[in-house]
Amino acid sequence: MSVTDGHVVHPTREQRVQNGLAARRGTPVESLADLGESSRDPIALLESQAQSRVPQLVPVRYGRMATSAFAFFRGAALVMADDLSRTSDSGLHTQLCGDAHASNFGLFATPERRTAFDVNDFDETYPGPFEWDVKRLVASLEIAGRDNGFTAKERRKITRACAAEYRETICRQAQLGNLAVRYSHLDPTTEIAGLGGLLDAKMEKRTRKALDKASRRDSLQALEKLTTIIDGHRRIISDPPLIVPVEEVFADLDAEAIYDELYGRVHSYRATLQWDRRVLLEQFELVQAARKVVGVGSVGTRAWILLLRGADDDDPLFLQAKEAQRSVLSYYVDGPTFRNEGERVVNGQRLMQSASDIFLGWQQGAGADGVNRDFYIRQLRDGKGSAVIEEMVPKGLKLYGRLCGRVLAFAHARAGDRIALAAYLGTDEEFDEAVSSFAVAYADRNERDLQALHDAIEQGRVKARTGL
Template identity: 80%
Template sequence: MTDTSPRVVHPTREQRIQNGRLARRITPVASLADLAESDRDPVALLEKQAGTRVPQLVPVRYGRMATASFAFLRGAALVMADDLSRTPNSGLHTQLCGDAHASNFGFFATPERRTAFDVNDFDETYPGPFEWDVKRLVASLEVAGRDNGFTAKERRKITRACAAEYRETMRRQAELGNLAVWYSHVQPSAGNLGQLGPVDTVMEKRTRKVLEKAARRDHLHALGKLTIVVDGQRRIISAPPLLVPVEEVFADLDADGVYDELHRRLRSYRATLQWDRRILLEQFELVQAARKVVGVGSVGTRAWIMLLRGADDDDPLFLQAKEAQRSVLSYYVDGPTYANEGERVVDGQRLMQSASDIFLGWQQGPGVDGVVRDFYMRQLHDGKGSVDIEEMVPKGMKLYGRLCARVLAFAHARGGDRVALATYLGDDEEFDEALAAFARAYADRTEQDLQALRTAIEQGRVKAKTGL
């Protein structure tokens, strides 16, 4: 068999340093503070996305986004990608999360049953300029700080600390060997958040509470929360529009035919798993499926959960299948194309995360409307947990922002040239100041965009459902 893959080039450390210096000359670090004026219509960009989403759920998305500036930012990955495309570009690319706001980091159980903290949303993952992820993270902290009523001085400390942690972590990663970089991770405990320094008693109690809650979020917890027993059979509850069993979604179709298709989809998905995990999955049988609304930005894309039974009814497995559409970044950055966008998500997640779900895979197939759609699949609940950004105090958000920045730097160091990145970032506070300034400017724009959405709702341009 002939190997047609291109030969890998291995530049020397000095050449990588020179690449970082060149990028710094072409795009000075201070220029990362710039936010160009734009006449783009944020509502029009959101409406463009709505065209490929479930029509009944789009008003839920608008309703959730309209509640606050941070909620708007969470759902506006496309809007921010459009804005970032107009800003100075470092030219230093790595695998991006694509939606690295503060709520897209969290706790989860690794395959070894340890608790990890990492990036946990990869719907928009795509190669691109490293600073786009950092800017979205730092801006989200500024926006959340404003929503929480923090002073300008408090917010500046938070955003500068986040940028500084990213810069300092990348510089440390640049000194490590390849395997050490690959294995870098954060394993948090109540009294130790990734070696970021001591935490006070209040913060330790809050962290312990989050970790304990995450540990309880397993498949048995999901079984009790999402299902009931009807006539001796376990069934997923019906709570439209947020949770709707597949029999209700496709009430006009033959149920047997629907489940025949679901079994086919499961077999197709199973083929994307590692061989040993296929053996494990084969030991579970499908019981029922349902459509489930999740998140803010994802609302309206097709998301399903599947209940599978193992040895008995007390041995459940919940899988989640989320529609994977084209990454918002791909409209603004030259990069690869994918036969299946679900595979894009899986590849990006496996590269960026220190450890990934054993059931992470992808699938593709036509819907009842004949449109072929891509999906990625994973476990629904497996020790997953997150902090409540809206309830944070300044000290807690500063520490949390640093934690997010650290794992983001770990991820970027795996997928990009950490030596060039570290050289570009430098050893002074110029990058920290630039990102904090950008965050302030972008928070102003986000407030304007939120008002534009609220005005569109008031004037009837778009419909919103609130309280869901």
């Protein structure tokens, strides 16, 4: 769109189609298969991230990444961003997840209490070329398929199906109106019924079990798992280094001063919420906080859980405050700057998801070391569930990859020019083949990067702590 004499001028549908076709001429679809060469040092890139992380947790990150090719890939968003920056760029930008691997999709409860399936990690969200997200997703499926022992033929079917689902969904979204695109979502319960004969009885049972388990993941379940009763009071358990109450993390500081600071942080976070949700949050009081290690790539960034009490001890609310650092994509793509990286994450998530957590907000403040840090905050558990990629059979991973491709297309269509994207992607299978070929090449590179990490650990360049 453009602005003329104060009026916003929107391009016509035909102009948007022509923009997509022009992008296709400038960057042919087949060129998306090319990975190209790179002399970057993957360990140096990972070490650069370690500089701003909790030192004693960095070995945990390396230990988790070293367990498999898929685990390494999950933690190497910066490494892949560097690689993608050296490939052909379609020029068609949208809001990206930035780390769209297969384990960053999952189940969660919407504000209307329905179960949704969508992208669920936005630490790296940032505007960029649409294909970067698709390539990371499809490459993750190729890598997971190798780890699971699938044949090359099986993996090709999985990656092509995911790319095709993305392409076909974008083309369908291009035919819809703006509101219909905004409201598009995937209902996992309905989707299971719609798959019909594609699911065998065992797979359908496992999927329904995952849905049921996710629906029972809430603050009450977290209360039972993460807390205990000490001297008649509910307290978060201590399980270093994975869970450490704030009083132990800052044992040299006055506990009362710590909680005075936390009360102020919660109050400032509350101001970022929608008004009715502020009123709801005000009905809870802060009980305790603890540092909690999460994920693979995020290990070492500061992540806290906050236990709040409602009407009584049986009315808990668990929040997670996760440090938001600069998106890895922002080093390679020209885009906006942000006064608060937590706000970046929240705005990107709200834009890309069909529905978001009612307590999603952000906060900023100086830590005990005087360093100013940004955080985004959400419920710790609210119907959340993730697929166990490592346990999937070929048919299951193919179906799962299709669902991921579809919801990623929903997200990109909301945030970008779906009509230009559809024109670029086309109705043939050229895009599917190109992205699938890229995934094979990237999986090969990822295996070399994993070996580089193993070598760095063996040589003492980096320290790894395993089993956590």
